[in-house]
Amino acid sequence: MNYLDLYQPLLSFLASDTRFEHWAKKLPTDITEGLSETRFGDLAQWRDSFLKLPNLKAKTTVFDSEFLIDADIAQTEKDRITQALRELIPWRKGPFSVFGTHINTEWRSDWKWDRVKPFIDDLTGRHVLDVGCGNGYHCWRMYGAGARRVIGIDPSPRFVMQFYSLKKFIGDAPVDVLPIGIEHLPANLGCFDTTFSMGVFYHRRSPMDHLRELKETLRPGGQLVLETLVIEGKLGEVLVPEGRYAKMNNVWFLPSAPTMLSWLTKCGFKNPRLVEMNITSLAEQRTTDWMLYHSLNDFLDPVDKTKTAEGHPAPIRATFIAEAP
Structure with missing residues (x-):
């Protein structure tokens, strides 16, 4: 599996925008290092769990009031999805509703979002950065609140694979999670309308x-x-x-x-x-x-x-x- 394939839409976007193009040049190297199976011994197992997921797309997606994706699929497919996602335990941020399966995460991250959202500027049309985003739960809620593009960063490969295991069913939404820490961002990037550090x-x-x-x-x-x-x-x-x-x-x-x-x-x-x-x-x-x-x-x-x-x-x-x- 070439992990860079997950990021081609994002890399193309960054390269096409003068505000981000200098970041786009160094990012493939950072992604490759952040998702190195030599460096992270368990990553191959999480990759295999990702690859077990069926190739299907959700017909229903909800991100504004919760994270919910659904479609009319066979029970065997639901069981296959649930098993693959359980192989990525622990799930810390959430919750997620995935084709009828409730991923009951450690944190009720929706409660935090409900507390914070009334006080932030309207995210409609904004470029948003979520630092230390974990599996990207809040990234999806930011997108549901109208953000034009959301980029999360978190150096944990497990969380990155959790994110893309869900995004696989959503398609080319302008939401991504990069396997990097904030220290890997270019100095004086100065591009985001809103930055979260939670x-x-x-x-x-x-x-x-x-x-x-x-x-x-x-x-x-x-x-x-x-x-x-x-x-x-x-x-x-x-x-x-x-x-x-x-x-x-x-x-x-x-x-x-x-x-x-x-x-x-x-x-x-x-x-x-x-x-x-x-x-x-x-x-x-x-x-x-x-x-x-x-x-x-x-x-x-x-x-x-x-x-x-x-x-x-x-x-x-x-x-x-x-x-x-």
Whole structure:
């Protein structure tokens, strides 16, 4: 399988647009490295699961209110699809309805989208970047909200194969997920109307560098939508876990909301504002039959659910919006 075949429509689009053409020249190399079966030993297995899927197209597609694809197909085909998709477990972002099969993902990502969507600029006709998009669930919802083209980036090959296993049934929609991290984007790209970074910020070793990278993806006046873990506190307060946070070993900075706003201003964003904040519930993140491993309940103190297993404040997520200068 030539993985570049998945990206030919995207590569053609980028090469034809003067805003993106310099990126198009380096992207095939990045894709090849990001989907290297030598580098990622399990990728061949996920590829084989993808290849097991039948060649058919959905007759019904819904992306604005949910992710649903459907068609009148035989039960044997439905079973074949379900089995292939189950081979790609764990499914973390979702949920998805695929020819009658409900992929009950770890995260109720639709709840996050419902919280965020009222506060963002209208996506109609926009070029949108979703940083750390996972399997692309929110990319489809952004497309359903009117985006002209959505590009997600995530360095996990499993998530990329999950995305294309679903896109196979949809056809040439202007939605793609690239197997790269934000550090692989060209400096000062300056092409996107809206950039999302949801659930990524606290995994970055250098918060200021991440904010700078995000700003460089946006055209002047473009909008940043940043969702991240925060703590309750005043300006200047930030939690830097010495060890793990909620059993994650890659959590670096959890600022208070006022601190996050200050960082956005310091990095040159205009009109930064906090638009919503919520405590992550056990109903929103949990183990399911499509994500069989430990989840939020296992990451919290078994007696006091207001604390993580390490004694830190339990996860609070907040969404910030700002514009590029």
